[in-house]
Amino acid sequence: xxxxxxxxxxxxxxxxxxxxxxxxxxxxxxxxxxxxxxxxxxxxxxxxxxxxxxxxxxxxxxxxxxxxxxxxxxxxxxxxxxxxxxxxxx
Numbered sequence: 446x447x448x449x450x451x452x453x454x455x456x457x458x459x460x461x462x463x464x465x466x467x468x469x470x471x472x473x474x475x476x477x478x479x480x481x482x483x484x485x486x487x488x489x490x491x492x493x494x495x496x497x498x499x500x501x502x503x504x505x506x507x508x509x510x511x512x513x514x515x516x517x518x519x520x521x522x523x524x525x526x527x528x529x530x531x532x533x534x535x
Contacts, residue, residue: 451532458525465518469511 448532451528455525455528455532458521458528460525462518462520462522462525465514465521468518469514473511
């Protein structure tokens with residue numbers, strides 16, 4: 446019973462680790478795609494909006510956020526793999 450929980454917990458950590466690593470990449474590409482669509486559909490409105498401020502992908506906070514997501518995702522991935530290795534060695 447406990448071993449099944451450890452196995453499932455290890456796989457869950459690996460899945461969350463992969464999500465944490467690849468989430469910033471997916472999110473940034475979504476923002477770039479959204480900006481291209483807006484520029485094509487509403488060129489005049491896009492010019493006015495681009496003069497007001499920067500997009501989310503250009504801010505310093507988003508870079509720090511991306512690094513944190515990747516770091517914690519990598520940590521979860523390593524812990525999950527370590528749990529599975531220990532599980533299969535026993």
